[in-house]
Structures are given as structure tokens and as C-alpha cells.
Amino acid sequence: MKNFLERxxxxxxxxxxxxxxxxxxIPATRKTFWYFFGGLTLxxxxxxxxxxxxxxxxxxxxxxxxxxxxxxxxxxxxxxWLIRSIHVWxxxxxxxxxxxxxxxxxxxxxxxxxxxxxxxxxxxxxxxILGFAxxxxxxxxxxxxxxxxxxxTEIPRSFPVLGPFVVRLLRGTSLIGAESLKRLFALxxxxxxxxxxxxxxxxxxxxxxxxxxxADTADGRNAKQIPFFPEFLLRDCIAWLTGLGxxxxxxxxxxxxxxxxxxxxxxAPAGIKPEWYxxxxxxxxxxxxxxxxxxxxxxxxxxxxxxLGFAFLLTPFISHSSADRGGISFPKIAxxxxxxxxxxxxxxxxxxx
Amino acid sequence: xxxxxxxxxxxxxxxxxxxxxxxxxxxxxxxxAKIMGNGKKQKE
Numbered sequence: 001m002k003n004f005l006e007r008x009x010x011x012x013x014x015x016x017x018x019x020x021x022x023x024x025x026i027p028a029t030r031k032t033f034w035y036f037f038g039g040l041t042l043x044x045x046x047x048x049x050x051x052x053x054x055x056x057x058x059x060x061x062x063x064x065x066x067x068x069x070x071x072x073x074x075x076x077x078x079x080x081w082l083i084r085s086i087h088v089w090x091x092x093x094x095x096x097x098x099x100x101x102x103x104x105x106x107x108x109x110x111x112x113x114x115x116x117x118x119x120x121x122x123x124x125x126x127x128x129i130l131g132f133a134x135x136x137x138x139x140x141x142x143x144x145x146x147x148x149x150x151x152x153t154e155i156p157r158s159f160p161v162l163g164p165f166v167v168r169l170l171r172g173t174s175l176i177g178a179e180s181l182k183r184l185f186a187l188x189x190x191x192x193x194x195x196x197x198x199x200x201x202x203x204x205x206x207x208x209x210x211x212x213x214x215a216d217t218a219d220g221r222n223a224k225q226i227p228f229f230p231e232f233l234l235r236d237c238i239a240w241l242t243g244l245g246x247x248x249x250x251x252x253x254x255x256x257x258x259x260x261x262x263x264x265x266x267x268a269p270a271g272i273k274p275e276w277y278x279x280x281x282x283x284x285x286x287x288x289x290x291x292x293x294x295x296x297x298x299x300x301x302x303x304x305x306x307x308l309g310f311a312f313l314l315t316p317f318i319s320h321s322s323a324d325r326g327g328i329s330f331p332k333i334a335x336x337x338x339x340x341x342x343x344x345x346x347x348x349x350x351x352x353x
Numbered sequence: 354x355x356x357x358x359x360x361x362x363x364x365x366x367x368x369x370x371x372x373x374x375x376x377x378x379x380x381x382x383x384x385x386a387k388i389m390g391n392g393k394k395q396k397e
Contacts, residue, residue: 074359074360075359076359080359081359081360230391231388231391234384234387234388234391235388237384238381238384238385241377241380241381241384242377242381244377245373245374245377245378248370248373248374248377249370249374252366252367252369252370252373253363253366253367253370255360
């Protein structure tokens with residue numbers, strides 16, 4: 001066994017892998033702190049995969065059994081409540097870490113040439129993770145999950161041309177039902193994970209190939225260089241331990257419960273609102289009147305969100321001025337405005353609604 | 354002892370939290386010591 005392990009570690013593939021990592025240098029500047037959020041996001045993705053896989057053993061995706069299976073996970077499955085709590089809290093922390101990683105990348109101009117592929121794959125992963133959150137929220141099949149998804153899947157309807165098709169694709173029927181649960185479950189546990197794993201691998205490989213964006217700046221060139229393996233990875237481990245500590249404190253002390261089973265024939269309970277990461281969209285829709293200059297507000301917001309998504313996706317091609325190398329540029333001012341709006345609407349959603 | 358939702362009482366969960374946070378903190382300190390040790394070796 002020992003020989004096998006030694007031979008395995010000594011094999012060309014493993015040796016080349018660690019050689020490549022130890023030859024990659026990371027500049028140790030004050031900004032290096034923000035790089036830990038990339039590793040932390042990946043760490044929470046792994047936690048989601050493991051805890052989700054464990055929940056999958058007991059979960060049953062039909063309207064008749066979904067709620068009961070969650071109840072069973074909470075009450076009869078050994079440590080089921082903890083695994084579910086970890087899955088739910090890890091999702092919140094994953095999205096928080098992902099937003100910080102995205103914001104740090106944006107404000108540090110990590111999209112600059114030659115890192116376009118790193119940036120684009122990262123933005124696609126951001127959309128995919130939000131897709132995971134949206135598709136997973138229906139699975140407990142309680143009243144909140146049911147009506148929040150009913151409202152959430154209604155929003156794209158007013159998008160020109162594609163809207164009704166997207167709604168039909170997600171729901172399968174006109175209202176949320178067995179078909180919708182099946183579709184969102186399939187997206188959540190097979191389609192999205194497969195695409196995400198491939199994209200994460202691509203993101204990591206191109207990121208390794210091009211190195212950290214900070215290395216191109218004057219700060220990065222003058223800073224002390226530390227090898228990724230083992231020096232930076234050891235620092236990453238501290239970030240992961242911190243993340244794990246926060247996750248376990250939350251999961252152990254604030255386990256999420258499940259509400260009453262969804263009943264499509266009763267009216268939606270008062271106070272239904274989406275998860276905090278959808279507050280900006282929810283608050284914007286609630287604050288604005290039904291029509292602006294004769295145009296449906298939902299249509300306008302849908303177009304605006306799609307345009308914003310494309311603008312972020314295409315940032316490397318929109319913004320390639322030299323001002324991006326650390327100075328203040330139009331994308332950064334626009335990004336700061338959007339960040340303030342997102343934070344403001346999230347706080348408003350938390351307090352007022 | 355366990356409530357209806359099958360979750361252990363708050364005191365038990367708090368004790369588990371303290372033990373886990375202590376162990377993770379200890380792990381973090383060990384890694385930090387390793388980083389410091391590596392830094393010293395490089396200087397020498």
C-alpha cells in the first residue's frame with residue numbers, strides 16, 4: 001500500500017501538478033486578501049456538493065412526498081437536521097463569498113487582457129449559482145417555497161419574445177405543480193452541477209494559466225512573491241477553516257425549519273418574499289409603479305437585468321482603457337453605483353418588506 | 354429531550370459549537386505556525 005501511494009505521489013502527473021502549482025507565484029500585497037474569497041467560494045461549492053448529495057439519498061421530488069421527505073430528514077434521519085442546515089447556510093455563505101469575489105475582481109480590473117476567459121467563465125458561474133439557489137428554493141415544497149417560486153417564475157414572462165417560453169420551460173404547466181418540481185429538481189441536481197463542474201475546472205485552469213491580475217500592476221511587481229504551493233494554499237486553509245467555523249456556528253445554532261406543506265388551492269400567506277440575494281429585483285419591482293411611460297415595468301426591469309448581465313459579461317471588451325490599471329474609470333464608477341444600489345435595496349428589502 | 358423537529362436542545366448545540374470552534378481555531382493556529390516557520394526558513 002505504501003509503495004502504491006509513493007508511486008502514485010511520484011507519478012509524472014501528480015509531480016507535474018504540484019510543480020506547476022509551486023512555480024505559480026502570488027504577489028503578497030494588501031489586495032491579496034481579496035483572493036481568498038475565490039478559494040472560499042470553491043470551498044462552499046464543495047460543501048454544497050457533499051451535503052446536497054447526502055440530502056439526495058432521502059429526498060423525494062414529488063408534490064405528495066417532497067415535504068414529507070424533508071420532515072423525515074429533519075426528524076428521523078440521523079443528523080439530517082444538521083446536514084440540511086449546513087446545506088442551507090452554506091448556500092447563503094457561498095453566495096456572499098461569490099459576490100465579494102466578483103466585486104473584488106471587478107474593482108481590481110481582473111477582467112483585463114489576457115484574462116477575458118477567466119472573467120467570462122466567472123460571470124457565467126455567478127448566474128449558475130443564482131440558478132442553483134432559485135431551483136433549490138422550491139424543493140422543500142412548503143407554502144413559502146411554493147408561492148415564492150410561483151412569483152419568481154412569473155417575473156420572466158414579460159420579457160419580450162423569450163419570456164413566455166422561459167416560464168413554460170421552468171414550470172412545465174401553467175402553474176407550479178408536479179411537473180415544475182420535477183424540472184427544477186432535475187436542473188438543481190443534474191444539469192446545473194454538470195455545467196458548473198465543467199465551468200469551475202475551466203475557470204481554475206485559465207486562472208492558473210494567466211496568473212493573478214494584480215501581478216500586472218506596479219504594486220504586484222514590487223511586492224514580495226509567494227509560491228502558490230504550499231505558501232498561498234496554507235493561507236487559503238486558514239480562510240477555509242474560518243469559513244467552516246462560521247458555517248458550523250450558523251448551522252448548529254440557527255437550523256432552518258420547514259413550513260406547512262404547500263397547498264395550491266389556498267391563497268398565498270402574507271409576508272412571502274424571496275431570499276435576500278433576490279431582494280434588489282424584488283424591491284425594485286415593488287417600489288416602481290405598474291407602468292412607466294406606457295411601458296410595463298416588469299418588461300423594463302427584465303430588459304434592464306438582461307442588459308446588465310450582458311454588460312458584466314462583456315466588461316473586458318467594453319472597458320480596455322489604460323485607466324483601468326488601477327485608476328478611476330467609467331466601468332468602476334458605474335460598478336460602484338450598481339453596488340450601492342444592490343446594497344441599498346437589499347437593506348430596504350430586509351427592513352421594510 | 355429533542356424537540357418536535359428532531360433538533361437537539363440549544364444547550365447541546367452550543368456546547369458542540371464551542372468544541373468545534375476551539376478545534377478549528379487550534380487547526381488555524383497550527384497552520385499559522387507552519388506559515389511563520391516557512392517564512393523564517395526562507396529568510397535564513
